[in-house]
Amino acid sequence: MECYFIVIIVIVILTVIVIGFYWLYKVNFTLSPTGSITENIICIKNGISNVFIYTKGPDRVVIDAGFSLKGMKKELMKVDIIPDVVTDVFVTHTDPDHTAGLSIFRKANIYFGKDSKVKNSEDYNFLEDNAQILVGTIKIQAISTPGHRRGHTSYLIDDGYLFSGDLVRLKANRVKPFFKFISSDHNQLLNSIRKIAKLDNIKMLLTSHSGYSTEFEKAIKKWKTLVPQNM
Numbered sequence: 443m444e445c446y447f448i449v450i451i452v453i454v455i456l457t458v459i460v461i462g463f464y465w466l467y468k469v470n471f472t473l474s475p476t477g478s479i480t481e482n483i484i485c486i487k488n489g490i491s492n493v494f495i496y497t498k499g500p501d502r503v504v505i506d507a508g509f510s511l512k513g514m515k516k517e518l519m520k521v522d523i524i525p526d527v528v529t530d531v532f533v534t535h536t537d538p539d540h541t542a543g544l545s546i547f548r549k550a551n552i553y554f555g556k557d558s559k560v561k562n563s564e565d566y567n568f569l570e571d572n573a574q575i576l577v578g579t580i581k582i583q584a585i586s587t588p589g590h591r592r593g594h595t596s597y598l599i600d601d602g603y604l605f606s607g608d609l610v611r612l613k614a615n616r617v618k619p620f621f622k623f624i625s626s627d628h629n630q631l632l633n634s635i636r637k638i639a640k641l642d643n644i645k646m647l648l649t650s651h652s653g654y655s656t657e658f659e660k661a662i663k664k665w666k667t668l669v670p671q672n673m
């Protein structure tokens with residue numbers, strides 16, 4: 443009898459998880475399809491996540507690695523990118539929907555935010571808040587934006603393109619916090635949003651699950667007037 447009860451509880455829990463993910467994906471995730479979105483930026487749709495490739499002349503950086511290795515391979519082929527030519531990958535955080543495709547970039551330096559919990563950490567590079575890296579002529583600045591996960595980092599590229607991972611989502615061109623119920627520390631996440639709200643001259647904000655905005659000032663306006671706490 444007890445055994446049946448446990449089975450029923452497990453089925454109910456699994457059903458809730460499946461419905462929860464379906465709701466997230468179908469109702470709240472608004473992914474961009476694979477293809478160029480600006481002269482410099484290619485978007486890759488890999489499962490439930492968007493990955494971005496920023497290019498300038500011969501130089502190229504990748505932000506995140508997507509939901510699956512197979513998906514990454516297939517989508518990179520669509521935009522004629524050979525994984526071995528990628529020299530640098532910047533990962534916003536350690537969740538599998540951002541890291542599952544990492545091993546395809548066999549020749550790349552891979553970067554995480556400083557406090558990220560990663561297995562085989564000796565294989566990776568860890569960036570402090572405000573660390574700056576040059577990949578050829580591309581300038582990448584790490585901005586520590588914890589909350590969704592420990593070590594979550596956003597990347598500001600060439601002073602104008604902000605790749606925010608799972609810090610925020612965009613809804614009707616307004617910045618909203620990423621989902622509270624799947625984030626580690628919601629208050630910390632709110633402070634991280636207030637931190638990016640202080641950035642000037644952002645040309646584009648690019649999220650991992652809800653598209654991008656070319657109207658950063660308008661989208662983030664509400665967050666500029668709120669005072670950061672505990673920072």
Ligand SMILES: [Zn+2]
Binds near residue numbers: 491539540608650651
């Ligand atoms: Zn994610």
